Amino acid sequence: MALFEARGLHKRFGAQVVLEEINLAFEAGQLSGIMGPNGAGKTTCFNVLTGRYKPDRGSVRFDGADITGMAPHRIVARGISRSFQIMNLFDEYSALDNVVIALPQVRARGFSVTHALDADTDARDRAEAVLDRVGLKGRERVNVRSLSYGERRALEIGVALATEPRLLFVDEPTAGLGTGATARLAELIRELKRHTTIVMIEHDMRFLFSLADRISVIHWGQVIAEGTPEELRENPWVRRSNLGGLA
Amino acid sequence: MEDDTKQTTAWLTAPILLSYALFGTLPFWIEAVGLYHYLGAEILIWVIFALGYNLLLGYTGLPSFGHGAFLGIGAYAFGLAQFEVWPNLWFCLAAAVVVTGLFGAATALFLSHRRGIYFALMTIAFGQIYFFIASKWTDVTHGEDGLLNIARLPVTLGPVELPTAGNVEFYYLCFAVYAVLVVVLWRLTNSPYGRVLRAIKQNETRVAFVGYPVTLYKWSVFTLSCAVAGLAGGLFAMAQEGAYINVMSLQWSGIIVLMVLIGGGFVSFWGPVLGVVLYFVARDVLGAYTETWLLWFGLMFMALVMFKPQGLAGIWQDLVRRTASRRRRLPAPATEAEG
Ligand SMILES: Nc1ncnc2c1ncn2[C@@H]1O[C@H](COP(=O)(O)OP(=O)(O)OP(=O)(O)O)[C@@H](O)[C@H]1O
Ligand SMILES: [Mg+2]
Numbered sequence: 086m087a088l089f090e091a092r093g094l095h096k097r098f099g100a101q102v103v104l105e106e107i108n109l110a111f112e113a114g115q116l117s118g119i120m121g122p123n124g125a126g127k128t129t130c131f132n133v134l135t136g137r138y139k140p141d142r143g144s145v146r147f148d149g150a151d152i153t154g155m156a157p158h159r160i161v162a163r164g165i166s167r168s169f170q171i172m173n174l175f176d177e178y179s180a181l182d183n184v185v186i187a188l189p190q191v192r193a194r195g196f197s198v199t200h201a202l203d204a205d206t207d208a209r210d211r212a213e214a215v216l217d218r219v220g221l222k223g224r225e226r227v228n229v230r231s232l233s234y235g236e237r238r239a240l241e242i243g244v245a246l247a248t249e250p251r252l253l254f255v256d257e258p259t260a261g262l263g264t265g266a267t268a269r270l271a272e273l274i275r276e277l278k279r280h281t282t283i284v285m286i287e288h289d290m291r292f293l294f295s296l297a298d299r300i301s302v303i304h305w306g307q308v309i310a311e312g313t314p315e316e317l318r319e320n321p322w323v324r325r326s327n328l329g330g331l332a
Numbered sequence: 333m334e335d336d337t338k339q340t341t342a343w344l345t346a347p348i349l350l351s352y353a354l355f356g357t358l359p360f361w362i363e364a365v366g367l368y369h370y371l372g373a374e375i376l377i378w379v380i381f382a383l384g385y386n387l388l389l390g391y392t393g394l395p396s397f398g399h400g401a402f403l404g405i406g407a408y409a410f411g412l413a414q415f416e417v418w419p420n421l422w423f424c425l426a427a428a429v430v431v432t433g434l435f436g437a438a439t440a441l442f443l444s445h446r447r448g449i450y451f452a453l454m455t456i457a458f459g460q461i462y463f464f465i466a467s468k469w470t471d472v473t474h475g476e477d478g479l480l481n482i483a484r485l486p487v488t489l490g491p492v493e494l495p496t497a498g499n500v501e502f503y504y505l506c507f508a509v510y511a512v513l514v515v516v517l518w519r520l521t522n523s524p525y526g527r528v529l530r531a532i533k534q535n536e537t538r539v540a541f542v543g544y545p546v547t548l549y550k551w552s553v554f555t556l557s558c559a560v561a562g563l564a565g566g567l568f569a570m571a572q573e574g575a576y577i578n579v580m581s582l583q584w585s586g587i588i589v590l591m592v593l594i595g596g597g598f599v600s601f602w603g604p605v606l607g608v609v610l611y612f613v614a615r616d617v618l619g620a621y622t623e624t625w626l627l628w629f630g631l632m633f634m635a636l637v638m639f640k641p642q643g644l645a646g647i648w649q650d651l652v653r654r655t656a657s658r659r660r661r662l663p664a665p666a667t668e669a670e671g
Contacts, residue, residue: 135541161543173541175534186531187542191524195544196552198523201341248542 086149088113088282089134089165089252094143096126096133096306103129105306107143111252116274116283118297118314120290122326126306127286128170131254135167136160147252166250168241170257170286174229180240181225184212187247212247218276219243220269235266242273252282259289267292294318340522347602348514355507359500367616369499370571375612376506377567382592382604383517384560389589390597390604391521392553393533395452397585398459402558404466404580406432406565411479411575412472421485421496428566429559435462436558437551444551447536456582463580478576482569496570506567513560521601529553587611594633596643603645610644 087110096104103126111117121127132138134145136157144153152160175183185191185208194200202208216225219239224232232240238258245253258274259267267289274296277283287293293300294314302310302322310320317323339345358372381403388394406428413427439458443451466473473479484502487494496502520526528549531539540546569575578584595607611629618625640646 137537137541156545157540158543158545161541167541169538169541173535173538175531175538177530177534182527186527186539189543191527192543194524195528195549196525198520198525200524201522202524202527203522204341244538244542 087111088148090146091134092144094133094140096129096138096140103306108308109301111282111284113282115298116278116285116296118293118300119286119303120293120300121303125303127303128256130303131167131256135165135254161248164251166245166248167254168245168256172237172241174237174240176229179226179228180216180221180232181212183229183240183244184215184247187244188212189249215243215247219273235262238262250281255285257286257288259287259292271296343515348518352511359503369503371612371616373499373503373506373571375608376510377564377571378608379605380510380513381561381564382588382608384557385588386592386597386604387553388557389592391526391533392529396455397452397589398455399561399588400585401459401462401580402432402436402561403565403568404577405435406562407569407575408473408479410566410569411482414482419485421487424485425566428562432562432565433555433559437555440551440554443554444547459582459585466577466580478574480574482574484570518601590633594636594643596645599642600645603643606644
């Protein structure tokens with residue numbers, strides 16, 4: 086059975102139906118890609134899968150348990166985490182503090198009023214290790230607002246990683262990155278893939294096709310095609326869209 | 333609120349000790365500067381209220397515009413506990429804290445899943461509801477007349493009994509409460525709990541997505557700040573020797589917001605203290621010259637909001653930073669320089 090499974094998800098905002106009927110399954114240990122045109126409902130789909138919105142119909146299962154409509158913090162506690170398409174960081178905090186607060190060991194003492202976080206060297210070491218992984222070594226003390234765009238994108242993933250997820254959702258990680266940064270990101274994701282199941286929305290098809298084990302195409306709120314990158318290269322919709330040199 | 337590590341792990345910091353020195357000696361010099369002892373007690377009571385309120389506004393970013401209601405509830409609870417149950421200082425203060433905390437907890441059930449303007453509007457609504465109830469439920473609150481003849485109860489410590497009837501004696505009771513509370517709140521704001529509150533202010537959504545039950549945090553901090561308001565309310569009832577409805581009004585709820593913002597509650601733990609001191613000194617000093625002092629104070633507030641939204645504490649931080657970097661002849665730390 087798949088690690089994560091969504092059945093018959095339907096979501097509307099007022100009269101606008103955004104997700105018609107979504108069926109998805111993600112296997113443990115794989116990187117599953119999601120692509121589709123702008124406004125297809127990809128981010129909304131992530132929002133429903135990770136508890137930001139409740140679906141109007143349908144169910145979501147993770148690791149054998151029904152998590153449909155569960156609050157985000159409960160879903161995180163089960164081992165799911167996500168990064169955001171539009172950056173969602175703690176702007177007054179340093180890079181390090183952004184990561185520290187996401188660590189499970191800090192979360193476990195979230196209601197502690199006596200623990201001195203700044204003296205917690207274990208938490209600091211772990212947070213520094215996370216920053217090192219996403220390529221932010223040496224930038225620990227820098228305020229988020231002073232980080233470059235690319236660094237903030239890396240931190241966005243670092244914060245998601247710091248929760249130590251078994252399943253990680255990433256929404257368009259390459260958006261706005263130059264070629265150098267995109268290459269480094271591919272490196273990072275290849276490394277993450279070894280320990281973590283990943284689901285990634287991505288517009289950059291070259292990037293996605295080189296990393297994904299399976300890809301689902303979402304259009305008009307439905308999964309219109311699914312398969313390995315090789316299978317999808319033959320797909321008429323993928324062929325028609327802007328694949329560029331890939332096809 | 334950028335605090336260095338040494339400060340954030342300490343129990344007693346330089347600013348705390350400085351505040352002890354200033355407030356601790358206040359009765360010896362306040363008359364020399366042309367003010368009076370009662371003002372000192374008033375300032376400390378509002379400082380306590382403001383520090384608790386800033387947990388909500390400055391740390392969690394939740395604007396409550398009905399917080400005066402909880403100061404009032406604390407004052408009534410103190411008076412009623414004294415008249416109806418047991419006229420013992422510790423008991424009555426505890427009753428003020430617990431009763432106000434319970435009102436806060438119940439109110440927070442309706443507020444803690446809300447954000448921004450909806451949160452703010454709900455706090456106004458609840459503040460008005462409590463004000464209305466207090467004005468109509470005259471059997472308990474004596475309405476517009478107020479709950480009169482609340483006594484300044486003596487401090488009982490085992491066999492020792494210290495009177496608080498005089499303004500200086502009463503001032504030192506307020507100072508003792510302040511001295512303990514400020515350390516508790518300082519530790520709290522630098523604990524993981526405080527860190528989560530500050531994160532909620534910055535990005536509530538992300539806090540939920542790194543695994544925190546945001547609603548529970550908002551509920552708890554609202555309750556906590558109401559409990560502190562109750563403590564201030566209990567002292568206020570003793571200060572005024574009565575509990576009156578006016579502090580529960582929308583206007584007084586607005587004034588606490590004003591004090592905290594003017595002081596710089598958004599950028600500093602000490603913002604509320606500065607704001608309260610400025611407010612009361614302005615009231616008495618400007619007030620001696622003109623009836624319209626609140627107008628001038630309001631204009632000062634507007635100027636600050638326009639030119640330095642970080643308030644007095646923000647101005648102070650700029651000064652410290654500037655002199656520090658000049659002395660070292662080095663650029664400010666990278667976090668600031670590029671910011
Ligand atoms: N909270 C919301 N309220 C109302 N409409 C929404 C909301 N969230 C998304 N939508 C609408 O749902 C549709 C799909 O949006 P979504 O962000 O899921 O698309 P997407 O596939 O992620 O697009 P992109 O590739 O541009 O990121 C859009 O028309 C959007 O306006
Ligand atoms: Mg999107």
